[in-house]
Amino acid sequence: MTEPNHGIVLGGGWAGMLAAHVLARHLERVTVVERDVLPDGPRHRKGSPQGRHVHVLWSSGARIVDTLLPGLTGQLVDAGARRVGFHQDLVTLTSHGWQHRFPPRQFALMCTRPFLDWKVRDRVLATGRITVRQRAEILDLTGDARRVTGVRVRDMDRGVPRTLEAGLVVDASGRGSRLGHWLSALGLPPLEEDTVDAGIAYATRVYQAPPGAAAGFPAVNVAADHRLREPGRFGVVYPQEDGTWMVTLSCTRGAGLPTHDDDFLPYARTLRHPLVADLIALAEPLTSVAVSRVGANRRLYPERLDSWPEGLLVVGDALAAFNPIYGHGMSSAARAAAALDTELERSGVGDGTARRAQRAISAAVDDPWIMAASKDVEYVNCRINATDPRLTGGALARQRFSDLIADRSIRSPAVCDVVTDVISLTAPQSELASSRFLSLMRKDRVLPQLTAPPLTPDELALVRLNPRSTVGAGGS
Ligand SMILES: Cc1cc2nc3c(=O)[nH]c(=O)nc-3n(C[C@H](O)[C@H](O)[C@H](O)COP(=O)(O)OP(=O)(O)OC[C@H]3O[C@@H](n4cnc5c(N)ncnc54)[C@H](O)[C@@H]3O)c2cc1C
Incomplete structure (x- = not known):
């Protein structure tokens, strides 16, 4: 290892940027290797296809990001992101009925993913100690089973491979990470892996919200009831930073999904309550349907290997990816970044750092993992390969x-x-x-079961909905 004070992060997505920021607090220089060109604005890119679907950043993740990048949440809200108080600002049909709108205990930030990524990236890169090698593809890791010493990358424009050396390499290359392949090339045994796959798929369209509704109307969420033992259908209408509604319809395996614009509204009508359909029937669609079928829970167990190489870490979706319906992926990656920061603060980069940090990072993903996986096993047709x-x-x-x-x-x-x-x-x-x-x-006191979505007359007026139209079937 010739560059002990250099950190390399594989992948410049959400987990990669947070990890790079943490490394830059403890190392002299940091390089992020990214296949895409990272846009200098809130624009979609190929390596982040999930960015076309609804994303919420839970308060726990937002607080960590605020610790790492002070004031970021405020900046996002000032620029239009909605801070949605749970459950005051949300109307939800849960599996067990309508949720009362209790005073907010926690919140979630709602905004488009390209906007969120751009704002975070902007702040992270502003420190000036991080270099991004764009249009660079990871080929493999260098070193041996005992110690990772760097990474081989290929410049995608010139086709030239090059070795970058580092004291610490962090894999943040997402669900498609080739970590298993890279470790096996170094002579390490396969990593243990669990998958719980309920066959989640997402279909999303963006609508122009009625005037005032993006800010003044609650977020809406209609969930499936797993107890029916049939494929589940879900729908959400979430306000975005630019005055639009992002509407995502999703399902578990076997429930089909609208892939054409003409099928979107009829599918929304098949949810357990017509509220989502009634809202989008009144709104103007701005985009066609975008579909994603990437939603399995998948977790690697690097901490179970008898010997984990020095100088290597894995974070974000590359380590553990969840059914996106729970909205835990970004907060989980933020928890991993915080765990890494704590470990580097405690012991710096030295022998045993990677193993200790990886243990802490793996512990940080355990709660989101078990919450999502233990819920998804309840859906019919769920495929489970888990220890x-x-x-x-x-x-x-x-x-x-x-x-x-x-x-x-x-x-x-x-x-x-x-x-x-x-x-x-x-x-x-x-x-x-x-x-x-x-x-x-x-x-605790138990309030009566609600028989209709808890919307106020002012809210109904904002979207020109008749109170009677909100009394749908299956709401309790
Ligand atoms: C439909 C959907 C909805 C979701 N909704 C939510 C939500 O509401 N809330 C939430 O918290 N999470 C949500 N998630 C999860 C969230 O998107 C992920 O947890 C998060 O993006 C993980 O970040 P990451 O950096 O680990 O991976 P990614 O964001 O996938 O980033 C990986 C990066 O690595 C780059 N890369 C990959 N391979 C290579 C290579 N070989 N060479 C160079 N670069 C490479 C990619 O271009 C990309 O930039 C959702 C996911 C999906 C699919």
């Missing part, structure tokens, strides 16, 4: 308990607070098994 003992055995009892929590959370404010802390990744999942929470489940 995680929490996903096998005792499934029925676990499902009954999570159904009980879901039923109480929509109607009991204190229970809802704890559940919202957990699903926003602010509190650990273990909180749901604490005696405090179990006591709340017994004692």
